[in-house]
Amino acid sequence: MPLLQLRTIVLAGTPAQMGRAHGEALGEDIRAFADQRLRAAKVYLRERGIRDEAAFGDLGRRCLEQLKLWDRDGWDEHHAVAAGAGIAADLLYTACNLTDLRDVITLPDDRQSVVGHGRKPHAPRHAPPAEAEGCSAMLVTGAASASGEVIAGQTWDLNPPDLDFVVAFDRQPAAGPRAFTVTCAGCPSLIGLNEHGVALGTTNIKVRGARVGIPYLSLLHRALRARTREEAAAVISGADRAAAHTYWIADAAGALDLECTADRSVRRDADGALFRTNHCLVGDHQRLEGEPPSASSLARLARVDGALNAQPHSVETIKRLMADRSDGVDSVNRFAEDNQGTSTNACVIAVPARRELHACRGSADRGEWIRLTFA
Template identity: 30%
Template sequence: MILELTGDAGQRGRQHGARLREQIHARIAGAVVLETPDTAARAALAGPWLAAIDSVDHLGAELRGIAAGAGVPLHDVVLLNAFEAVETARQVELGGCTAISLAGPSGPVVAQNWDANPSLAATVAIHLHRGPDIPTTVLLASPGGLGWIGLNAHGVALVNNDLLTRSVRPGLPSQAVRRAALAQATAADAVRVIVSRPAVGGRAYLLADANGATMTVEVSAEAGPVVTRHPGRTAVHTNHAVSPTIAVHEDRDLLAATYPSSRFRMRRAADLASRPGTSPRILLADHAGYPLSICRHPSDREQTVTAASVVLDCGRRHAAIALGNPCTGSHVEINLTAW
């Protein structure tokens, strides 16, 4: 159930690649981002993204380890981690997602239903990284990927949502941004990592830490980042921009076609979060508006389903992760202080 990866970045990468070799080959074969059969063209497409990843400590070594362990070209692994390399409307790894942060007894509790199309949803698993170069980190990740969301042993939690802004550009892929942020000791440090580089596309990050800080960051390729602090520790985000600075760059037609439930899910999550004693697990299992509910189920109107439901308790350094819908799945409990 948990893929434990130990050692330095290269060693962890090789373990990842070797243990998930077949799944990585299958994911590469099915990825539209690799739709060109021309190896040279794929390598050229990956080049700028790899250069950006190599500028971040350890991440280039981890990807090289994954490629070596799986026996696949490095550029193909890079492109699995740079879905932004194709225009937004053609990205197959878009995911709906409802993210919240609530005040818990020991600090913020960050939670998310991580949604994806059914083929990508079937790939996600729990990865646990332990090594001398990073804080112990638990991630929701796909084969060959650096990771989608997670919690580190300092108590920094990160979840995020797709925003369908119009432009993409080469740079540090968002999966690498997430891992760089999760190497930090505080949410403020993680936010500084996120905003230190130009964004490659639209995304909203929700972060919190064991000291009680809760922040959201909305980014796009067209505008500077917008950082919002939530002193009450309650925050909600779905798949549309809250800041007018970012919202003006959204492709509204694509948003309406891809995530028609976004505004309803945000209103519903905010309403539930405002009720005293709200449990994150109950909120994430909510079926109001079914099937386009917070707990997402198959629908012809929106081609994503809930792939995993994650509850991250910053103060306790504890993660509870259910693969699949939270209304039916059981949670795996991971206490990072025990590792």
């Protein structure tokens, strides 16, 4: 089977110019991506007994209004993407930020419930599998790194149909740092590295208290303009976030992660290896989790823990860890044919000191790895 290819598209100019170029280059893909994402959202909500699709559709508009006040450049770029692709801006924003916006409906802040004018969603008769999504983040510093350099990366695991829409961008803004990003067609940045050597990414968690606010992709997109990991962490921790996620941030001097609910952020700094999957590690957050930790999330965390602490690591050994299938359907490397409702759709590894990003579309052993540098 031929290896999956990862497209790289150059975007340059003002936010509006970059957005227009993005939308025009990928218009057909963007419309198809939004269509399949919104179908997936409908299934997800109905599995949880929610049929108020109008309320869900309105969330994109309301969060987009918040974005305009918080990050006008991001708002301008998003609207230009939508215009270039010929799709409504609020519909696209809803599709892009699916994981956060569905949490606003299924795990709401009671003061902002959007389902049925304040009624809480009822639990489904048969709960859907929690394994149906993922991501495994792995960061090494100091003695955990074979070269002594910070190395940070992750798998990105979500809906198998998203694989068709994964793309890399070489972002060359008229103002602000150049950056390489990996995301889906039509979306803000998901994982990336900027020319200052700031790298970042995310894993999903589900915690009650989600609300109308700034969704995760817009947080990452804005944080990628930072000059240091401290500045990027302040952008994310200080924002009025819509929902829970974890965020990892690295630069040449170190690495950290943030376990965030909509209104609380807890930081861990790397001392050797730092890793994360899809359940909360903070006690106060665990008590508010919307679903118990899945077998997949627990198994992946244990696998990454054991691997990262067994030996010093390099880019190549982390690629091998990302390709690991030792735990079958609960492995770090997730295949669509596992029938878990998810797949590994991209893998990314950053070496901030070298200003170097390694990335592939699909899982680590099915995608062709590319190396992006600022030289």
